[in-house]
Amino acid sequence: MDRTKFLLNEKEMPTAWYNIQADLPTPLAPYLHPGTKEPLGPADLAPLFPMELIMQEVSKERYIDVPGAVIDIYRSWRPTTLYRAHRLEKALQTPAKIFYKYEGSSPAGSHKPNTAVPQAYYNKKEGIKRLTTETGAGQWGSSMAFACSQFGIDLKVYMVKVSYQQKPYRRMMMETWGAQCVPSPSPDTESGRAALAEDPNNPGSLGLAISEAVEDAAPRADSHYALGSVLNHVLMHQTVIGLESLKQMEMAGEYPDVVIGCVGGGSNFGGMALPFVHQNLTAGKKTRIMAVEPSSCPSLTKGTFAFDYGDVAGMAPIAKMFTLGRKFMPPPVHAGGLRYHGMAPIVSHLYKSGLIEAKAVPQLPTFEAGIQFARTEGFISAPETNHAIRAAIDEAIKCRESGEKKVILFNHSGHGHFDMAAYDAYLSGKLADFEYPAEMVKEALKDLPQCILR
């Protein structure tokens, strides 16, 4: 049988991230100030982010060096393994070849430490002693807690209250790494107190937790804020995934016809896809690049490409992106990490330009795919990851029908060891599909900011 595992040694790990802004046929729209609606300057972002990250956000340099201190930490789980899914292929009786890049082997169990570590590093370098952030299901909070522990930075995580109560193990991970984790809304901030005064049982939301974390960090000289997805520098840090995969596909003697990733804010998808978009743009490759989202939160396939706020309160910068409206509250799908009203500006721009495709899948078929994957390949995947697995399996089934021997590559964004309650709900028939909430989206889009730029 052909090989199953494609492993790089430490020395073959990428030493620079790939910045797609160098190669975009048309430039990204600027961020706008939430108050003035004028383009943002670096100084506007300085209360929240270190200058090196602000400069990366707008850089047009094609490659940006990974600092040595970051490489040293990456080394404890990178390069990650690229697998050929022989047993899944066999079960599907497909002539297609399926490859997946496994990011579940990081200390936090997902791709998120790829950006958490450099973010902690650049903040440390600028003398920052304390970071704040928000987390939904807890994957980003635990990744940031791990990264801060490596650099001796204090971390306060505002965790959406319903997840704080229902998913205690991610909180325990954060505390094990030394972070403080509070349920949001909390009594510690103005936004939190206002929400609690209105409804003491407010279950919280990602948008509200962002408002709390930003409000906490902005006025304090010792503190900055960290965001785990959406922003250009976050997607760029994640390109280690795609850069390694390019080398590993070469070891396998193959090149992908289709590259797939699940999208919440767009970071793991971007990390895998952008180096392959680069090949399409500059090396004559014609790989199809597919972003997969839940049909209950379909920002790319059903959203509007417009300037919108990054948070619910309208305090965060305005970005040009595919959005469902900042007040859109997705139905309670278990794929907590895919519940964001907007989409990364880079992913939005590529989709609008026709350089990538998008597909929405309902929840039940994603769990069906995750279980087929667990029973063949062995890994139990995060519910978010199951969206990518679903799309990869669908492509492989199409090949069975057409006889095409396509090469399919998907990013496996993380393991599902703390998501077993969702698997339990699926296996006991308690999980349901949610229709695309057309009325809710129409309502939420009424709140788009009025901007001169379009």
Ligand SMILES: *Cc1c(COP(=O)(O)O)cnc(C)c1O
């Ligand atoms: C957070 C998360 C996602 C979604 O976030 P992106 O920024 O779109 O990558 C997907 N998979 C896993 C395992 C996650 O933790």
